[in-house]
Amino acid sequence: MALRILAYGANGAQMAAGTQALVDAGHDVRVFTRSEAGATRWRAAGVEAVIGDMADQDALIEASDKRDALFLHVPLITDPDDDRNAYGMNALRAARTTGVKKIVWNTGGPIMDPASTTDPGAVLLRALQEGGFSFLGLTPVTYMENLLGPWTTAGLAQGKLPYPTPATFKMQWGAAADFGRVADKALQGELPNEVLTLGGPEALDGDDLARIMGEALGKHLAFETMPAAEFEAHLAKMGSPHVASMIGGMYGGIQANPDQFQPGFVTDAGAIEDRFSIKLTSFSQWVSDHSTAFKS
Numbered sequence: 001m002a003l004r005i006l007a008y009g010a011n012g013a014q015m016a017a018g019t020q021a022l023v024d025a026g027h028d029v030r031v032f033t034r035s036e037a038g039a040t041r042w043r044a045a046g047v048e049a050v051i052g053d054m055a056d057q058d059a060l061i062e063a064s065d066k067r068d069a070l071f072l073h074v075p076l077i078t079d080p081d082d083d084r085n086a087y088g089m090n091a092l093r094a095a096r097t098t099g100v101k102k103i104v105w106n107t108g109g110p111i112m113d114p115a116s117t118t119d120p121g122a123v124l125l126r127a128l129q130e131g132g133f134s135f136l137g138l139t140p141v142t143y144m145e146n147l148l149g150p151w152t153t154a155g156l157a158q159g160k161l162p163y164p165t166p167a168t169f170k171m172q173w174g175a176a177a178d179f180g181r182v183a184d185k186a187l188q189g190e191l192p193n194e195v196l197t198l199g200g201p202e203a204l205d206g207d208d209l210a211r212i213m214g215e216a217l218g219k220h221l222a223f224e225t226m227p228a229a230e231f232e233a234h235l236a237k238m239g240s241p242h243v244a245s246m247i248g249g250m251y252g253g254i255q256a257n258p259d260q261f262q263p264g265f266v267t268d269a270g271a272i273e274d275r276f277s278i279k280l281t282s283f284s285q286w287v288s289d290h291s292t293a294f295k296s
Contacts, residue, residue: 004028009073011038021180032063054087060094069102088124103135104183136186137195141172144286151234160224164231164251167206169258171265172199175281185276197267201280216287228252
């Protein structure tokens with residue numbers, strides 16, 4: 001069944017592929033974006049795009065009009081002057097005003113303290129629970145798309161696969177498109193009103209990544225643990241230094257205390273696959289699908 005869906009964050013790395021998956025599934029998707037360039041990109045692909053700011057309640061109400069569902073994402077890590085809580089709450093108020101009941105929400109990361117009044121994930125979860133919405137929250141473990149950065153392509157030219165985790169640290173890498181694919185399946189029925197963890201079908205360490213990527217690309221690769229500070233420097237060049245610092249600090253913590261962080265990066269992929277009758281994307285398949293990006 002095709003639905004009319006409003007997608008937030010569709011130009012970001014965490015939501016672009018998932019939004020495209022909803023388009024590919026035949027849904028009538030409307031994208032809400034703050035940039036003209038972002039709107040142009042989607043319009044060129046035949047997707048309706050609305051330009052606005054998530055701080056503008058009237059713009060969100062207009063964008064939510066005549067929609068059946070939201071595909072929602074609000075970043076967990078932003079610059080200090082961004083009111084992260086307001087953005088998510090504005091989206092929900094607009095949905096309530098226009099009668100949108102169904103929401104699939106990419107939480108952007110784990111909700112560490114459900115009672116928190118400052119964590120946007122905790123604030124949004126309570127609003128969903130108390131607001132009469134039918135919702136599904138999807139918490140990412142980590143994204144395969146993290147390997148599309150310049151640090152990866154530079155390393156591949158030297159026969160290396162660099163990433164800021166220890167070689168033996170296992171992660172359940174997930175494809176961003178799978179968030180849209182799960183949303184498509186979930187929206188066909190009653191949403192469970194809970195938050196589930198979404199990763200990939202395999203828990204892979206660094207050596208696994210290098211082996212699988214090497215096989216898919218037809219070359220020998222060796223995994224290399226990138227210093228967290230170097231990774232942070234790469235991110236800072238691409239966007240906000242504050243956000244880069246927060247992410248770099250997380251990877252620094254993983255490198256210093258891998259055993260402490262390890263449980264948070266593995267999950268039971270079968271729980272998602274069985275519940276929504278879907279086969280999650282393997283790392284091998286994802287690399288093959290993105291092979292041109294690694295060969296450029």
